[in-house]
Amino acid sequence: MSVVIETKGLSKIYESSFRGQDVHALKELDLTVKSGEIFAYLGPNGSGKTTTIKMLLGLIFPTSGSIEILGLKDIASAKVRQNIGYLPEGAYYPDFLKGEEILRFYGQLYGLGGKKLEIRISEVLEEVGMTHARKRLLRGYSKGMRQRIGLAQALISDPQILILDEPTTGLDPIARKEMRDILARLRDRGKTLMISSHELLEVELISDRAGILYQGVLQNLGTIDELLTDRDLTIEVASASESDLSVLAEKGITQEDRVAGKMILRVANTLSAYDALEICKAQNLELVSVAPRRETLEELFVRTVGEAQNRSIA
């Protein structure tokens, strides 16, 4: 697999002229995205994901470091631009236009026109499943439809690389699923996708590789499986006494939280789900629910950083 996006020592410092305290949005980022993969670019809000993407697109300029896209240093060149589709986060599309009109506008910016453009518009609308809304005004679109039309505009030139900034944020679960399906289809057709997100679960199902960005530093770059080696379980019970808790703790089940009289217990990852349930049953605890623990990216990150630190000490 060839490398399509590569950054070396990419830094961005936002100079603050008033307080004299500069913001290091990105520190010495080395990033590679390979052809044909879905690269999940993860990180909590404000970690520098959007900054990186904007730099890749030439919307802002790096303080230091270099960017190469498709082997070219001039990322504003037509060849690069022809091959990048970009879906910004929460972009607004003029709602007085029809679906096809907005695509026509963006297509024309690529120098497309005439019959070729019309065919292409039909294709991308089909691709994002919006053919039915082709002649409707954007005013009447739902949020999911808007996001899909946004994706369609990113696809209009049939680019090799797609950069999607938070593509599923703000969508309802059904729309999210549809979006994920579309993205998986695109990957299957050989596109390279770079998806930024602050929610791990959104991308874990489809991405091949992920990088976690925290405070401007890329902390972990590997496959999703590597990142998610440990996964906890939480058990919710109606109530538990101090003695019950101490028994459970011995076996590896700790109290995590108490919400509205109910107790939330965390199961260590050495224990299987069945074992944990057996232990609870043995203590006669009233079971409310069992769920996989949704670890936040930040926690994952803190843990991975902690582990990395521990490793370095050892």
Add this chain to the structure above:
Amino acid sequence: MKKYPNLTLAAIMCFAILVGSIQGQRLDRLFEVEAFLQWMAAAAANERLDFDESTEHEDSALYSEVVAATQDQVAAEVTGELEEGHNALSEALEDSKYDAFLYKMAKSDELKPLRDEFLESLRSGKLRYTQNVTYAAVVSGMEGQGSVSIFNLFFGFRKVAANFVWLQVDRYWHAGLLHRMIPLMKTCVLLDPGFVDAYLLGSWHLGYNVTASMDFTPYPLRTWSDKYQDCIGDQQNYYYIAVDFLKDGIRNNPRNYKLYFDLGFSMYREKLNDTENAVKYLTRAARLPHERWVPRMLYKCLEENGDYEKALEGWKINLERFPGHEVTLRSIERIHGLIAERNAQQARMKAKGTTDPVERENLMSEYRAHVAEARAIWEKMNEPFSVGRLLRLDAIDRADKGLYLEAVSLLDKGRYETGSLFDEFSNLIIEFKHAGGLPLSLSEQKQMIREEESTSCIGMPESVRQERLIAYQESQQPTI
């Protein structure tokens, strides 16, 4: 561009600003030339129309310099006859066909020293006829204009301001605050010197509406004005303010016939009974693009001024333009009649003056022939005016036979039937009464006193007084 983008952009921007700046300077020069031309037009109008007002301003002197400097060029270009005492430049400035030539001349390098002199005089406030110069860049820094010229006010919307001032003038008129109208009217035209209708309506208010409620001022109570060479009473005071207002308007808009027409007809003929000046301004009005009634009024004034031949000529031209025009046809008839009457009168006066009986008889037969001619015309015309004229001829016949009482009664009938002949017949009645030794009525006695009084007023210089006295005595000589 690639290597030094900031430098390149800065250079392009500076270049664009430089071009703009140069263009700005060039426009200023063009505005100055136009201002120069506008001033020349105002000064030329002033000269053409002999508005010789003694002021401390240097307009006339500077204008003479311009005339001298451009004499050859203008002479080569401008064709046509000139009125005596007028120069070709002044005439050319009235005629739009010379516009291109005059502009080229005003712009030429040869006139640059004079242009500069004009600008310097303008800015130091030495010129008067510059009200129509409205370019801020030209008048900026002008003395007496305050810190910045009035044209900078209102963000260039001073014409709108002028309109609102005019609305206020109108309001004052309805409120009867005449004393407030005049300064506002002047403000209005200062804001917009091209507001021709303000001059027209303003002068009309002054000449007609303001004076309508004023009493006639007897001559002994009037004051002599050197400026207007006339005895000024209450009404005359406003007539002359109106005249001056219109003259200002003419200087600022020398090509608008309406101003000349109003000055000539509405003011001089109607209000000041000065047909000579009326003819002068109406002639000007008729030379400019005008409405069709302008020349007709001119011919009428020519007729009233006794210039029958010119009037006839004019009416004939009018007939060519408007074949079958009723008023024109009747006017031509009438003037023929008046010419016949005048010829008869001349023959009669000559006959009176000669001692040779043969010659006298010849002249009298000539007289009778002319009278017959006039009679034929009047009888054919058959309208109040001609009936009046016929009565006059009859009256003279009776008087010749010594039947003065009959003559007087005929004229008395005539003057009430034909209003336009009232004054003429009244004078003739007095003359016949004198000749026939008949007593004068009280009003006739008063009229004679008034006429005698009109020879003098307060502050009238002795030379003028003598002139008027002589003129009065001449007017008392018998005419028949």
Add this chain to the structure above:
Amino acid sequence: MSAVVDYFRGPWCIAVFTWREGIRKKTLVGFLILSLLVIFGSFFMSSFLNQTTGGGQVETEIDAKLIKDICVATISIFGMLITIFISASVVPNEVENKVVYTVLSKPVRRMQYLLGKFMGVQLIVLANLLLMTLLFISAIYIRQDEFPKLLLWSALLTYFEFLIVSSFTFAISCAASSAVLPTIGGLFIYLTGNLTEYLSDVSNRSDEAEFFSAMIGNVADALYNILPNLQKFSIKTEILALSPGAPLSPEKYEQIPNLILYGIAYAVSGYVLAYWVFRRKEL
């Protein structure tokens, strides 16, 4: 040649897009309606005069003059407001709603993008001006029953006055993050552009002998020569004073192209400034 066509294709699309979006702006429609109201309202201005006795001919001509002057002022003021609002808002709005990201990530250079936006603004301004002028012409036509040709000259010059203000407002808007500041800036440019003459007055009044006074005078003089002077466009009202059928005088024929060039020169400098600001702007 085809390279040039290619270069302008993108900007043209953006311009048309901007135009379509711009004409739907509520402020713009509001101003337009207001100006149309004033233009029609000028019909009734004359009712203030109707009581004046006599002179019917003169009355209608004062009417016509009133309508003309008010309409030209209205077109100037409202047209200028529309120009300023549009010029100030197109770029910041697009940055705000992130459309600019989708456009600039296409094969569109920033120069082309700005060109497109600027052309779009001019399309909107021209469309407005045309609409108002058309109404104005019909107002005069109804009143006086003649086609005021000179008004078209006046409208043309008005456009180039707008162009100067538009380009500098546009430059400010490229530096700003919202439309508020550039709008205020645009109004400021319009006001000061009309008051440039004061600078020449300052320099006229400076005292050569005194150092500070002389220095201020020189600075004022320099600024006077550099800054655009919108008062130069006052000939647009001078033209209207001519009688409707009259041809333009030769001096006006020479002034008009020079004035247009003047407008273009400053517009170019404003546009270059806009690009200079926008070239390395972090979006």
